[in-house]
Amino acid sequence: MRRWLLLVHRVPVHGTFTLNDLAGGAGRMDEVARAVSTAFTVSNDLRRTTELVLLFTGAPVPAARKIEFFGDRLRYLNPDERSTAALVKNALVRSATLDRPIEASPGVRVSPTRPLDELRQRVEQSPPPIWLTEGAPPLEEWRPTAAEASFILSDPFDPTSEESQILTASGVDRRSVGPRSLRSSQVIDVVNNYLDRLGVP
Ligand SMILES: C[S@@+](CC[C@H](N)C(=O)[O-])C[C@H]1O[C@@H](n2cnc3c(N)ncnc32)[C@H](O)[C@@H]1O
Secondary structure, three states: OEEEEEEEOOOOOOOOOOOOOOOOOOOOHHHHHHHHHHHHEEOOEEOOOEEEEEEEOOOOOOOOEEEEEEOOOOOOOOOOHHHHHHHHHHHHHHHOOOOOOEEEEOOEEEEEOOHHHHHHHHHOOOOOOEEEOOOOOEHHHOOOOOOOEEEEEEOOOOOOHHHHHHHHHHOOEEEEOOOOOOOHHHHHHHHHHHHHHHOOO
């Protein structure tokens, strides 16, 4: 099982963005969509033992949202970033006036959240997540201890000081996938390949 938490900072949480400007007015939704796609898609198939959370940390409560993707029942996720962005937009728009979780489409659940509390909870989970960040010890020196692996990474914007403080204070293991700062989706690709070679489901 592979779990991902992506910290999303500037995507409008009510889904008020156009699919024609994903890299601009949509707050780098292009890269967020690419990360979702990379986490789940392989050639002609989906990784069914993957779950991913988009934690929209850029908006205050009660606007803040999280979107959870569950690989075992996920549908309508295609490899192109525009249709993935449309799935996310649809979930955010449908959730905008609600104060409860909904399944916006099969395998896509959107909920109001308290992002920093959510992050605090996630770093306490077992097995503890790995914080993927530049300049950390090499990922290859880490081995998953269970048939499950969990990771936290950020979108094109670095974690805020509050987020970094929570991650640092939790003592979660920090790992780097190489000497260059990569795009979030590229990091997911590298980690997925590493886990594939280790035989992690
Ligand atoms: C595009 S980077 C963030 C922005 C980047 N720090 C900058 O200087 O503009 C996106 C995220 O991918 C992860 N990341 C990037 N390069 C990495 C690496 N070499 N190892 C592990 N994680 C990395 C981190 O979580 C990072 O916050």
